[in-house]
Amino acid sequence: MGDKNIVYEEQHIKELFEKKQEELQSKIELNNMVTIDTLHNVAGVDLAYWKNKDKEYACCCIVVYDYKTLEVIEKKSSVGEVTVPYIAGCLAFREYELFEKTAQLLENNVDLYMFDGNGYLHPRHMGLATYAGIMLGKPTIGVAKSFYKFIDFDYSNLKPEEGNYIDIVIGGEVYGRVLRTHTGVKPIFVSVGNMIDLEVATKIVMNMIGEESHIPITTRYADIMTHEVRKNRLSNEK
DNA sequence: GCGACAG
DNA sequence: ATCTTGTCGC
Numbered sequence: 498m499g500d501k502n503i504v505y506e507e508q509h510i511k512e513l514f515e516k517k518q519e520e521l522q523s524k525i526e527l528n529n530m531v532t533i534d535t536l537h538n539v540a541g542v543d544l545a546y547w548k549n550k551d552k553e554y555a556c557c558c559i560v561v562y563d564y565k566t567l568e569v570i571e572k573k574s575s576v577g578e579v580t581v582p583y584i585a586g587c588l589a590f591r592e593y594e595l596f597e598k599t600a601q602l603l604e605n606n607v608d609l610y611m612f613d614g615n616g617y618l619h620p621r622h623m624g625l626a627t628y629a630g631i632m633l634g635k636p637t638i639g640v641a642k643s644f645y646k647f648i649d650f651d652y653s654n655l656k657p658e659e660g661n662y663i664d665i666v667i668g669g670e671v672y673g674r675v676l677r678t679h680t681g682v683k684p685i686f687v688s689v690g691n692m693i694d695l696e697v698a699t700k701i702v703m704n705m706i707g708e709e710s711h712i713p714i715t716t717r718y719a720d721i722m723t724h725e726v727r728k729n730r731l732s733n734e735k
Numbered sequence: 736g737c738g739a740c741a742g
Numbered sequence: 743a744t745c746t747t748g749t750c751g752c
Binding site: 544545546547548555583 | 743
């Protein structure tokens with residue numbers, strides 16, 4: 498009985514997202530508007546979830562880095578109930594709202610946002626990074642830790658040395674690229690979000706890879722922070 | 736019809 | 743994403 502309701506809800510969300518995609522599709526800005534020489538504030542975004550009394554909550558964390566010095570200049574987080582379930586392809590519907598709420602808390606200007614998930618590498622080019630980039634009118638990059646298999650794509654021939662990459666081309670169009678950020682470590686999936694091109698995005702991502710992780714420090718730090726916020730939240734609310 | 740499927 | 747301990751390896 499509950500299963501049918503879930504299936505029905507998923508179909509409903511997919512339909513709503515389909516409409517939203519049609520509305521936003523033409524607003525994707527593919528022309529590059531990011532100059533690395535003048536790039537200053539780069540933000541990493543991530544969310545963590547938990548449940549309480551059959552309600553689901555999440556905290557979103559944004560960490561702003563100075564691109565030149567790689568120092569953290571600001572951290573912000575917010576917590577809220579999440580009502581949209583996770584559906585592959587509709588991640589933006591689940592995560593955007595709390596992200597926007599958190600972004601409004603920032604006191605510093607952000608030149609570029611980096612998201613945990615895809616951007617243009619999506620069946621309708623509408624991954625979280627692209628969606629957020631359009632909504633905010635900001636440059637964004639999508640960095641996913643695993644491949645979204647909406648299409649078959651073999652990257653087993655990707656060289657093991659760091660810096661190597663393979664473009665993910667579908668029907669003659671480049672959707673994104675598999676990028677090896679650390680030698681011998683599983684690659685990440687970089688795609689354009691909005692107002693940036695893949696070459697510039699790749700450079701920025703590679704420049705923000707540290708020794709500690711194969712994902713950019715922006716995303717890594719935001720991820721660690723979400724876990725801390727959730728931990729405090731759970732121990733303080735009893 | 737069934738399985739796969741970013742986080 | 744989340745549930746979870748130890749353990750193999752550089």
